[in-house]
Amino acid sequence: QAVDADALGTPVLNFAYLSTIIAGYTKAGLYAFVGVACLAFLAFRELRPTLLALIPLSVGAVWTVGLMALWQVPLNVGNLLFLPLVMGLGIDNGIYVVHRFWTARDVAEHPVPLARSTGQAITLASLTTMVGFGSLMISSHRGIYSLGLLVALGGGSVLIASLTTLPSLLAILGSAAGEHTATSRTYQETTISPMSEGVHTYRTTTNRVT
Numbered sequence: 001q002a003v004d005a006d007a008l009g010t011p012v013l014n015f016a017y018l019s020t021i022i023a024g025y026t027k028a029g030l031y032a033f034v035g036v037a038c039l040a041f042l043a044f045r046e047l048r049p050t051l052l053a054l055i056p057l058s059v060g061a062v063w064t065v066g067l068m069a070l071w072q073v074p075l076n077v078g079n080l081l082f083l084p085l086v087m088g089l090g091i092d093n094g095i096y097v098v099h100r101f102w103t104a105r106d107v108a109e110h111p112v113p114l115a116r117s118t119g120q121a122i123t124l125a126s127l128t129t130m131v132g133f134g135s136l137m138i139s140s141h142r143g144i145y146s147l148g149l150l151v152a153l154g155g156g157s158v159l160i161a162s163l164t165t166l167p168s169l170l171a172i173l174g175s176a177a178g179e180h181t182a183t184s185r186t187y188q189e190t191t192i193s194p195m196s197e198g199v200h201t202y203r204t205t206t207n208r209v210t
Contacts, residue, residue: 018077025080032084033057036091043095044102052173053098055166057090060158067153078143079150082133086154089129093122093162101170111174113167126159 036057041050064086073079100118104111129151136148 021077022075022080025075025083029083029087032087036087040091040095044098049098049102052166052169053091053094055169056094056097056158056162057087059161059165060086060090060154063157063161064150064154067157068150071149071153073146073149076143076146078141079146082147082150082154085129085133085151086158089126089155090158090162093126093158094166096122097162097166098170101174105174113170113174114163119163122162123159126155126162130155130159 037050037054040053041047044050044053068074096118097114100115101111101113104115133151133155134148136144137152139145139148
Protein backbone atom coordinates (compact mmCIF):
# COMPACT_ATOMS: atom_id res chain seq x y z
CA GLN A 1 0.00 0.00 0.00
CA ALA A 2 3.02 2.30 0.09
CA VAL A 3 2.91 2.20 -3.70
CA ASP A 4 -0.87 2.24 -4.08
CA ALA A 5 -3.04 3.20 -1.12
CA ASP A 6 -6.06 1.57 -2.75
CA ALA A 7 -4.39 -1.83 -3.18
CA LEU A 8 -6.59 -4.71 -2.05
CA GLY A 9 -6.63 -8.45 -2.26
CA THR A 10 -5.53 -11.54 -0.37
CA PRO A 11 -1.80 -10.64 -0.13
CA VAL A 12 -2.58 -7.26 1.42
CA LEU A 13 -5.07 -8.77 3.85
CA ASN A 14 -2.66 -11.53 4.87
CA PHE A 15 0.11 -9.00 5.45
CA ALA A 16 -2.15 -6.82 7.59
CA TYR A 17 -3.38 -9.91 9.45
CA LEU A 18 0.12 -11.16 10.26
CA SER A 19 1.34 -7.70 11.25
CA THR A 20 -1.56 -7.29 13.67
CA ILE A 21 -0.99 -10.72 15.24
CA ILE A 22 2.75 -10.15 15.72
CA ALA A 23 2.17 -6.72 17.24
CA GLY A 24 -0.52 -8.14 19.55
CA TYR A 25 1.67 -11.03 20.75
CA THR A 26 4.58 -8.66 21.34
CA LYS A 27 2.41 -6.34 23.40
CA ALA A 28 0.99 -9.31 25.31
CA GLY A 29 4.53 -10.43 26.08
CA LEU A 30 5.33 -7.05 27.61
CA TYR A 31 2.14 -7.14 29.67
CA ALA A 32 2.98 -10.67 30.82
CA PHE A 33 6.45 -9.54 31.91
CA VAL A 34 4.96 -6.73 33.98
CA GLY A 35 2.42 -9.17 35.43
CA VAL A 36 4.99 -11.76 36.53
CA ALA A 37 7.16 -8.98 37.97
CA CYS A 38 4.23 -7.79 40.09
CA LEU A 39 3.51 -11.35 41.25
CA ALA A 40 7.16 -11.83 42.18
CA PHE A 41 7.06 -8.61 44.19
CA LEU A 42 3.93 -9.78 46.00
CA ALA A 43 5.69 -13.06 46.82
CA PHE A 44 8.88 -11.48 48.20
CA ARG A 45 7.50 -8.09 49.31
CA GLU A 46 10.97 -6.65 48.70
CA LEU A 47 12.45 -4.98 45.66
CA ARG A 48 15.90 -6.61 45.69
CA PRO A 49 14.81 -10.28 45.62
CA THR A 50 12.16 -9.40 43.03
CA LEU A 51 14.77 -7.93 40.70
CA LEU A 52 17.06 -10.90 41.30
CA ALA A 53 14.26 -13.33 40.44
CA LEU A 54 13.83 -11.57 37.09
CA ILE A 55 17.51 -12.01 36.17
CA PRO A 56 17.22 -15.44 34.48
CA LEU A 57 14.22 -14.30 32.47
CA SER A 58 15.83 -11.03 31.37
CA VAL A 59 19.24 -12.50 30.56
CA GLY A 60 17.71 -15.54 28.89
CA ALA A 61 15.48 -13.33 26.72
CA VAL A 62 18.47 -11.29 25.53
CA TRP A 63 20.43 -14.45 24.72
CA THR A 64 17.43 -15.93 22.89
CA VAL A 65 17.03 -12.85 20.72
CA GLY A 66 20.73 -13.01 19.89
CA LEU A 67 20.48 -16.68 18.96
CA MET A 68 17.44 -15.94 16.80
CA ALA A 69 19.44 -13.36 14.88
CA LEU A 70 22.42 -15.72 14.63
CA TRP A 71 20.34 -18.62 13.30
CA GLN A 72 18.06 -16.31 11.28
CA VAL A 73 14.82 -17.45 12.92
CA PRO A 74 12.18 -14.70 12.50
CA LEU A 75 9.04 -14.33 14.59
CA ASN A 76 5.92 -15.64 12.87
CA VAL A 77 2.41 -16.78 13.73
CA GLY A 78 3.61 -20.32 14.34
CA ASN A 79 6.34 -19.61 16.91
CA LEU A 80 4.96 -16.65 18.85
CA LEU A 81 3.62 -19.11 21.40
CA PHE A 82 7.15 -19.51 22.78
CA LEU A 83 6.93 -16.11 24.53
CA PRO A 84 4.65 -17.13 27.44
CA LEU A 85 6.32 -20.55 27.69
CA VAL A 86 9.84 -19.18 28.13
CA MET A 87 8.56 -16.36 30.33
CA GLY A 88 6.88 -18.79 32.72
CA LEU A 89 9.94 -21.04 32.80
CA GLY A 90 12.30 -18.12 33.44
CA ILE A 91 10.37 -16.57 36.31
CA ASP A 92 9.86 -19.99 37.94
CA ASN A 93 13.59 -20.70 37.99
CA GLY A 94 14.39 -17.25 39.37
CA ILE A 95 11.82 -17.48 42.15
CA TYR A 96 12.97 -20.96 43.21
CA VAL A 97 16.66 -20.01 43.43
CA VAL A 98 16.15 -16.64 45.13
CA HIS A 99 13.53 -17.94 47.57
CA ARG A 100 15.85 -20.77 48.65
CA PHE A 101 18.76 -18.37 49.09
CA TRP A 102 16.68 -15.77 50.96
CA THR A 103 15.31 -18.43 53.31
CA ALA A 104 18.77 -19.86 53.97
CA ARG A 105 20.02 -16.42 55.02
CA ASP A 106 17.90 -16.67 58.17
CA VAL A 107 19.55 -19.90 59.34
CA ALA A 108 23.08 -19.67 57.92
CA GLU A 109 25.66 -16.90 58.01
CA HIS A 110 27.04 -17.81 54.56
CA PRO A 111 24.25 -19.53 52.58
CA VAL A 112 25.02 -21.43 49.39
CA PRO A 113 24.02 -19.33 46.33
CA LEU A 114 22.59 -22.37 44.55
CA ALA A 115 21.58 -25.36 46.62
CA ARG A 116 22.19 -28.72 44.98
CA SER A 117 18.58 -29.84 45.27
CA THR A 118 17.32 -26.56 43.79
CA GLY A 119 19.75 -26.78 40.88
CA GLN A 120 18.69 -30.35 40.14
CA ALA A 121 15.00 -29.43 40.30
CA ILE A 122 15.16 -26.47 37.92
CA THR A 123 17.46 -28.40 35.56
CA LEU A 124 15.04 -31.32 35.35
CA ALA A 125 12.02 -29.04 34.91
CA SER A 126 13.74 -27.02 32.17
CA LEU A 127 15.02 -30.08 30.33
CA THR A 128 11.60 -31.75 30.29
CA THR A 129 10.08 -28.61 28.77
CA MET A 130 12.89 -28.30 26.23
CA VAL A 131 12.65 -31.95 25.21
CA GLY A 132 8.86 -31.88 25.02
CA PHE A 133 8.62 -28.81 22.79
CA GLY A 134 11.92 -29.52 21.08
CA SER A 135 10.35 -32.64 19.59
CA LEU A 136 8.34 -30.27 17.38
CA MET A 137 11.53 -29.71 15.38
CA ILE A 138 10.96 -33.00 13.58
CA SER A 139 7.92 -31.45 11.91
CA SER A 140 8.15 -30.56 8.23
CA HIS A 141 6.05 -27.44 8.85
CA ARG A 142 8.42 -24.50 9.20
CA GLY A 143 6.23 -22.67 11.70
CA ILE A 144 5.96 -25.67 14.04
CA TYR A 145 9.66 -26.39 13.58
CA SER A 146 10.57 -22.82 14.55
CA LEU A 147 8.32 -23.04 17.64
CA GLY A 148 10.18 -26.11 18.89
CA LEU A 149 13.53 -24.50 18.09
CA LEU A 150 12.74 -21.25 19.91
CA VAL A 151 11.40 -23.01 23.01
CA ALA A 152 14.54 -25.14 23.12
CA LEU A 153 16.80 -22.10 22.67
CA GLY A 154 14.85 -19.98 25.14
CA GLY A 155 14.62 -22.73 27.74
CA GLY A 156 18.32 -23.48 27.43
CA SER A 157 19.24 -19.79 27.73
CA VAL A 158 17.06 -19.35 30.81
CA LEU A 159 18.47 -22.52 32.38
CA ILE A 160 22.08 -21.43 31.86
CA ALA A 161 21.31 -17.99 33.28
CA SER A 162 19.62 -19.62 36.29
CA LEU A 163 22.64 -21.84 36.98
CA THR A 164 25.39 -19.28 36.33
CA THR A 165 24.40 -15.61 36.24
CA LEU A 166 21.91 -15.58 39.13
CA PRO A 167 24.02 -17.66 41.58
CA SER A 168 27.03 -15.45 40.80
CA LEU A 169 25.07 -12.35 41.76
CA LEU A 170 23.76 -14.05 44.90
CA ALA A 171 27.32 -15.03 45.84
CA ILE A 172 28.45 -11.42 45.46
CA LEU A 173 25.55 -10.18 47.59
CA GLY A 174 26.25 -12.87 50.18
CA SER A 175 29.91 -11.90 50.39
CA ALA A 176 29.04 -8.22 50.75
CA ALA A 177 26.51 -9.00 53.47
CA GLY A 178 29.05 -11.18 55.30
CA GLU A 179 31.68 -8.44 55.23
CA HIS A 180 29.12 -5.92 56.49
CA THR A 181 28.13 -8.25 59.33
CA ALA A 182 31.77 -8.86 60.29
CA THR A 183 32.48 -5.12 60.27
CA SER A 184 29.45 -4.44 62.44
CA ARG A 185 30.51 -7.08 64.95
CA THR A 186 34.06 -5.73 65.10
CA TYR A 187 32.74 -2.23 65.69
CA GLN A 188 30.43 -3.43 68.45
CA GLU A 189 33.23 -5.34 70.17
CA THR A 190 35.52 -2.31 69.92
CA THR A 191 32.99 0.07 71.40
CA ILE A 192 31.63 -2.25 74.08
CA SER A 193 34.86 -3.86 75.28
CA PRO A 194 36.28 -0.76 77.07
CA MET A 195 33.00 -0.28 78.89
CA SER A 196 32.96 -3.95 79.88
CA GLU A 197 36.55 -3.73 81.11
CA GLY A 198 35.69 -0.63 83.15
CA VAL A 199 32.75 -2.34 84.80
CA HIS A 200 34.86 -5.43 85.52
CA THR A 201 37.63 -3.29 87.07
CA TYR A 202 35.12 -1.41 89.22
CA ARG A 203 33.56 -4.64 90.48
CA THR A 204 36.99 -6.11 91.28
CA THR A 205 38.05 -2.99 93.24
CA THR A 206 34.77 -2.95 95.18
CA ASN A 207 35.15 -6.59 96.15
CA ARG A 208 38.71 -6.01 97.39
CA VAL A 209 37.65 -3.02 99.53
CA THR A 210 34.81 -5.04 100.95
